[in-house]
Amino acid sequence: MRLMSRYLLPLVLVSAIAGLVGGLGRLGLVSAPIQLSTHHGQLMAIAVLGALLSLERVSAIAKPYTLAGPLLFLLYILQAVLPLQWGNQVSVAAVGALVSTITIVQLFLRTKSPGLSAILVGFISLTVATILMSAGSPLFRVMPLLFTFPLLVVTGERIERSATIQRPWRRHQGTQSASARPVLIVSLFTAAFALAGFLYQSAQYLFGLPQLFLGFWLIVRDPIVKVGRRYGRFQRYSAVNMMLAYSWLAATGVLSLLSYTAFIPYQVRVHSFYLGFVGHAILAHAPIILPSLLGIPTLAYSKTLYIPTTLLTASLILRNHGAIAPNPTTLTIGGWGNLIVFILLVATILLHLRTKGKAME
Incomplete structure (x- = not known):
């Protein structure tokens, strides 16, 4: 399984680069293939995140059939990249x-983990969204359901990693399965807001409520935000990125609620969520998850890891300003900055993998 992850993960990274190039193509900054620019949203929100997050979970079961989920996401990416008829792809x-959802169900039934209950609802939301799109629903209608996928997966992962978050529930509930109920209820409410946004387009702004709630709740409850900053190296690095991720999540919630009465460009809300919240969460977890998936030693720490962190928020602020103002110059700088962040992240990790490997020889 780990050997397969070594081959699949680079494909996911290449796909992410293709998706980012498609985004630059939509801005008119590069001459990207039309299929990449047209399907940039599906490629990033469904295929890349679906492959990455499902690949992380299938390694826990270590059964060959569980790889079907990530492989199908990669096939979807291939169909999006090639100049084929979109149709029912x-x-x-x-x-x-x-x-992938069936895989999460197996994990949840095995452990009854509170965190996995949130992750399960997240994957179910992705499944429902893609089924609705297959039936002809446009992307903007299912966007709240697509938001729910990484929102609940990241929330579930933070709950899994943070015993402090789980302790109040376990103290009152007593058992592992009982302690999962509050998380499951919150997750279902989040999914309900997303479904309401699909059924009633005018209610999409209400999805800002669970985004705002979870953003502030995670800032208060996730110990990495408070404790991690007191330590050095990866703990502080993770704390900084998760604090920024939660801040962008709460900001997205505010922007969604304001969109009911004020004009907030749709792309501002989408990019604040995916680049701000999801992007910083990926930066926070990459030094931990990538070595695990690739079966390699822990990354060597370096302060250069903070370069992508700083550039991500700075470039996103510029990009959002350019979209709201509107200001083509800041929009262009922000768009290029987003691509550079990802390239720097991959380059930094590869550099320190090599450094770590030489140190061990």
Whole structure:
């Protein structure tokens, strides 16, 4: 399984770069293939995140059939990249999401983990969204459901990693399965807001409520935000990125609520969520998750890891300013900055993998 992850993960990273190039193509900054620019949203929100987050989970079961989920997401990426008729290609991602959801169900039934209950609802939301798109629903209608996927997966992962978050529930509930109920209830309410946004387009702004709530709740409850900053190296690095991630999540909630009465460009809300919240969460977890998936030693710490962190928030602020003002110059700088962040992240990790490997020889 780990050997397969070594081959699949680089494909996911290459796909992410292709998706980012498609985003620059939508801005008119590069001459990207039309299929990349047209399907930039599906490629990043469904295929890349679906493959990355499902790949992380299948390693816990270590059964060959669980790789079908990530592989189907990668097939979906291939279909999006190649100049093929779009048609029902989203159905490939829907099957991949369904297979990945079944994998999460197996994990949840085995452990009854509170964190996995949130992750499960997140994957179910992705499955529902891709099925609806296969049936003809446009991307903007299912966007709240697509938001729910990484929102609950990241929340679930933080709960899994933070015993302090779980302790108040376990103290009152007594058992592992009982302590999962509050998390499951919050997750279902979040998914309900997302479904309401799909059924009633005018209610999409209400999805800002769970975003705002979870953003502030995680800032208060996640110990890495408070404790991690007192330590050095990766603990502080993770704390800084998760604090920024939660701040962007809460900001997205505020922007969504304001969009009911004020004009907030849709792309500002989308990029604040995916680049701000999800992007910083990926930066926080990358030094931990990537070595685990690749079966390699822990990354060597370096302060250069903070360069992508700083550039991500700075470039996103510029990009959002350029979209709201509107200001083509800051929009262009911000768009290029987003791509550079990802390239720097990959380059930094590869550099320190090499440094770590030489140190061990």
